[in-house]
Amino acid sequence: MTTPPPAPALAGLKVLDLSRVLAGPYCAQMLADHGADVIKVEPPAGDETRGWGPPFVAPDTSAYYQNLNRAKRNIVVDLSVPEGRDILDTLLRDTDVLVENFKAGTLAKWGYPDEELRRRFPALIHCRVTGFGTDGPLGGQPGYDAVLQAYGGLMSVNGEPDGPPLRVGVPVVDQVTGILAFSGILLALHERHRSGLGQLVDCTLLDTAISLLHPHSASWLANGTVPRRTGSAHPTIAPYDAFTAADGPVFIAVGNDRQFGALTDVLNMPGLADDPRFRTNQDRVRHQGALCAALESAIADVPRAELAARLTARGVPASPVHDVAEALTAPQVRHRGLVVESGDYRGLASPVSLSRTPARVRPEVRGAGADTREVLGAAGYDGDAIAQAVADGVVRAETPLSCDDA
Template sequence: MTGPLAGLRVIEVGVAMAGPFCAMTLGDFGADVVKIERVGAGDDSRSWPPHFSGAMGYYFGSANRNKRSVALDLKSPEGAAVARRLAEGADILVDNYRIGALARAGLDWDSLHAANPRLIYCSISGFGATGPRAEEPANDLFMQAYAGGMSITGEEGGGPVKMGMSVADIGAGMLATIGVMMAVEARHRTGRGQRVDTSLLEGQMSMLAHFVTRYFASGEVPGPSGSGALTSPTYRAFRASDDWIVISAFNQRMWRGLCTALDRPEWIDDPRFSDAARRVTNRLALIDLIGAAIAPHPVAHWENRLKANEVPCCPINRLDKVTSEEQVRAREMIAEIDLPGLGPMRMAGLPVKLSETPADIALPPPRLGQHTAEVMRDAGYAEAEIETLAARGAIGLDEGWREGDQPRRAR
């Protein structure tokens, strides 16, 4: 690893998406990430279907590249002791268990901070570390509902709709990554680690951004607005003769371009639509008029006319179209990883490009316990100790552990 975080050791005690996504991002940029998993079962998402060649869940694979897997029984004194030893030699710990869940193993902030004052301890929970619901569990769907996101998603007058993406989980994982990096920078000056505390709740509340501000300013409770925005009837999807097209004419210049593209120049100065405020007041009528104008012709026709008039527009691409887009390929946003014995797996690529210290996909998602022995040797354990702990069930060893089993690099 030669990225900007090379030399940093990260311990991840995470499951599903939020914690693993944060730790994977750190690993993409060069950190040595050791993922602690349960003996026998591992991260819950390993077993979630569908599976890649019957061996690894795609969900797990999407959030666990650039990591080494160590299988431990944290409920056993010996397994917990191994985890503490690893954490005491680490720079960063990332977990997304319920608040207090790791305390029984001595992996809580207070215990580890006392043993390793330089440790940056990042907790991603459902509700955050304080407050009356701090110790309650939550997941992506739950938090999309609780934090209000589902109340503004879907068609007007329809039922609640979940965002297709895991926005609560991944949003919290992104914020956690930012928090860890700020704590690393602070440690450069102070020499001390600190606790980074974020949650699915806080991630969703921050994403609501202007909705929250607008509510407090107006007192109006926003609802769903379908494919568009309540503040702009010219910022939404419309049905063409063969498929849907998104139009995002969000200023006065684009409004004029839209009217020209639709052959409706009389709308430009129509008193119902002549400025943004009037268009919002008469939004339903304008949406119907635009829809009627769009309906007779195919998407390609409207793409040509709208772009000629400098109006942003786009078909609603499915994943098969997106992943074959020349721009997506040019930005290297489809990565291919060789899984030993299973073949290639393709996934989303690296979203941040650094000119001097770029990210890299060096390791494929690991098998459960693939690196237990390797990591323990690095921590000073003798072969006899490793075999004894394995025999007691405190640790889990992947077959081939004696050979070190070096995986192939990603492409």
Template sequence: MIGRPALPERTPRPDGAPTALDGLLVVDFTRVVAGPACTQTLADFGAEVIKIENPEGGDDTRAYEHAEIGGESAAFLSLNRGKRGITLDLAVPEARAVARELMTKADVVVENFSSGVMVKFGLDYESVAPTNPRLIYCSISAYGRKGPFAARPGFDPITQAESGFMSLNGFPDGPAVRTGPPIVDIATGMAACNAILLALIARDRLGRGQHVEVALFDMAMSMTGFYGMAYLINGNNPGRFGNSPNGSPTVGVYEASDGPLYMACANDRLFRRLVIEVLDRPDLLTNPDFIDRKARAANKEKLRATIASVFATDRLENWMAKMKKANVPVGYLRTVEQGFNAPEARERHRLSRIPHPTAGTVPNIEPPLSLGMTPAVDAVAAPLLGQHTREVLRRTLGYDDARLAALAEAGVFGKQVSSTGFGPRGQ
């Protein structure tokens, strides 16, 4: 048992360094994974992101059960860093009026409600764009906002299954397997962020905003990559190949005498290095069964068994040293625990801890993007439910105490909030 890594305090960004998205106001109606992943990246690089949640429980991920700290779930904390959280009950007309007022001031709106919800509330692009023609309005959905499938609900594993993506994952003699992490959700969030940034660049040239869309199904299909393209070219339905693409015997998992490694030795040059400098089996180079890639693929089981028998004769660290010296691509096959305690994670400063109002501090996984002149902002933990309601409406919309009290009395912030206060969560 390795145990959890020690989490240092996050190193502050350089004093006076600009941010990439300074002054950008984002109104965020998203929840679960794809939408929050998108808006978290915008927040990481300086945008002011106002996350609007239903006061009755908020974002669904607040109740996810992976782990919790300070009353907040790991899922919510991992997807909502840097945002300012407010609650609005959009079933209340006055709450919808507040939302529209925020949208008139926004540069970007992001939503991933079920189809028709924003239209029902009068918060769709066509309804709000006339009062804010420079608005970038991003819709994230499973099957798009138009066409016969727009009303279908959909989730990451469903689109993995329906697009063909899932059929590529797993071993040839087993069933299709979804990815562990919700990779289509995460990739869709990244694509939505790209779409927003592209639209912002276009706005600078053209002077007006636009509606952009990203759909999980479209993303899942695009992620079949060159396997999908190969099918379109040759008509052969690609199958599952486990850890070895196209059945390559020199790519995949091998077992040393005391643990596994993953090798990616995918061309003739690397194969030569492997058999001569690492395995000390130069005879494999001249064996007609393994003379080139086509021959190795045709005799993959025989070659894999030969390589496996050699790897089993020595310890993992000895093989790793030999392969690194020979510059053969190889890696440890780590668990999450091992990966998060690895020197790569430590030396690249991937993990830290940041302040949190109820937990004291919470773990933080650093953004995977690095901008030299405009680094990520100093990390702020995901908000408590409704934590910044009063502050945001005061500062952004100029509401005074009387206006806030009247809205609370009308139920705009939820049933638990009345004119006498803004609840235990700092609203």
């Protein structure tokens, strides 16, 4: 007799996802991938990322939205009216985790200040995602990823030395905030097993941006020197940079003297390791310009994949600089199962891998209001009450829109 697989790690956990755009939805999607029952509650206007395209995978669903909101049930409720808040109140009674990123003060205005949530729903874990927090000089200010990259110093250290500050090319602050929110929720769930009580998980894009400043923050805190942009190079390790090979860029990361010796052997430059300018990492950092010039001349005629393979064989970390297509089709990426393809759905797997209770990616992405009737019915609303709420515009109930009905 075949033993059934164990339930996912978060099976039985009920989550209300009231968040929009990126950080909150990404956090809630990770919870869903690991088995939580996540109900996404959209306003009548919908999550704005539904329109962030092209490309679109359905008439009202962008690829951007699809890859942040899979495996969630979907209801549409107008929380700006009392009748909508009554529905929220009912749903919260058996909810474990609330994820929201409303403008500071919105929940309080609707009758749910922090202390009231804790009083009425003492076991609830409330995850709040904001740009700058709810108090202080910028408390309540809206925050988008790029704005926090600017405010938090990340742009100042990203770019070429003689060029302008640049935004990191992915919404790294939003995504890492989502991961930290996921981690904070798991911490709060673990603590709830002891105390029986929920708590606030307070995540801000600002906190995330500042946490990502290492090692530049460590350098400034140690000696007061304001870090400068170094392009692809590292401020305290050399050589640790992108070089132009015969057919494109290759990145070489030398972290110690042994690796530097191996690099010079592969490039047939034995004298370089004995050059007093390059004997130690400190020496190489001080003379980084001369070092990179010497290496560039030796690397220029070698194909990037060949050079990376030769270096890796000698224990020197190196890789061709892949574009997105090359990265997503790379053999190791495929081997790790990081790209999920099911029917018409194509997305990325959960980055959290568990051996016994792995994530189960459920690719269906629901249309706005696809599960309103089911969710409200399970919460105790009868058919007449649901029909009245639909007629009054408090909720919307639609036929499911799916990217994969398999």
